[in-house]
Amino acid sequence: MRILIDMDEVMADAIARFLEWYQRDFGITYTEEQLHGTKLQYIVPEAHRPTVRQYAHQRGFFANLPLIANSQEVIRALNDKHEVYIASAAMEFKYSLEEKHDWLDEYFPFIHWKRRIFCGDKSVLKGDVLIDDHAFNLSVFSGRAIMFSATHNMLETGYERLNNWQEARQLFDLDTP
Amino acid sequence: MRILIDMDEVMADAIARFLEWYQRDFGITYTEEQLHGTKLQYIVPEAHRPTVRQYAHQRGFFANLPLIANSQEVIRALNDKHEVYIASAAMEFKYSLEEKHDWLDEYFPFIHWKRRIFCGDKSVLKGDVLIDDHAFNLSVFSGRAIMFSATHNMLETGYERLNNWQEARQLFDLDTP
Known part of the structure; x- marks a missing residue:
């Protein structure tokens, strides 16, 4: 998957x-x-x-951002079982590109560069599942669209939700060997 | 398209x-x-x-690269008629990201950031046509794969070819209003 x-x-x-x-x-x-x-x-x-x-x-905005809770360990487990790609709509922010690449190198070195995507709109991506915090990304995706809960999207309805990374363990059956 | x-x-x-x-x-x-x-x-x-x-x-390698002949005017015409996305497997080269973004701003400002993609492997892209010079990108693409002729690929067979941008005028029917 x-x-x-x-x-x-x-x-x-x-x-x-x-x-x-x-x-x-x-x-x-x-x-x-x-x-x-x-x-x-x-x-x-x-x-x-x-x-x-x-x-x-501005340069520096995306450098050394704090991690979302449990993202490292759960995404590592997801990556061991599935084909994980990181897909960020980074193109709007030119200076974010290098900073995001560095950030992935530091916190997610197990995500190979072949599995990293910086794009504009996400309608162009092909995959089974998209986990994203924005309805405008989820709505144009052709696969299963899962909204990751963030402060700004708490009033959104109409999407399957992942409230935090711990929930992903069950959703993607990560604790079964 | x-x-x-x-x-x-x-x-x-x-x-x-x-x-x-x-x-x-x-x-x-x-x-x-x-x-x-x-x-x-x-x-x-x-x-x-x-x-x-x-x-x-190295930093600077992708800055101010010369244009491939006729690419500007033909891609502009393509973009007027079709949904054109630029998709570069840039992730291998971290310093290329900003330089490529700047280069597009300078030579292809009509390609909105929403239509720019820097990726790793191109199997993750969804589109009708991919124009690319590398067999390893074309072979994993699910749509129509067109090899753009470059010195290094002149011995490749097995792909539909675009030998230069002038040929694209006919292939994509760009001269018919």
């Missing part, structure tokens, strides 16, 4: 970086709870919005 | 850069004719081979 896995909010915690940079620039600390069903750019004062919108376009 | 187009030797002349850097490092000028059916690393003296093999892994 070929399983495609998105990076931001699924493997790497980019929201933590948004909160960190916003705190650095404006001295205001939002919590992940305040982002329930939305994104930082929609809840900050309107005058701050252009700055927040530029964050992911 | 969704048409996927490879970059090196199809849009961008990476062989020219190999020859240029080899001349710079060893003072020997090979011609494209000497590369008929092979690649530079296989015809240089064995002692030079490791150096040549490292070229594409």
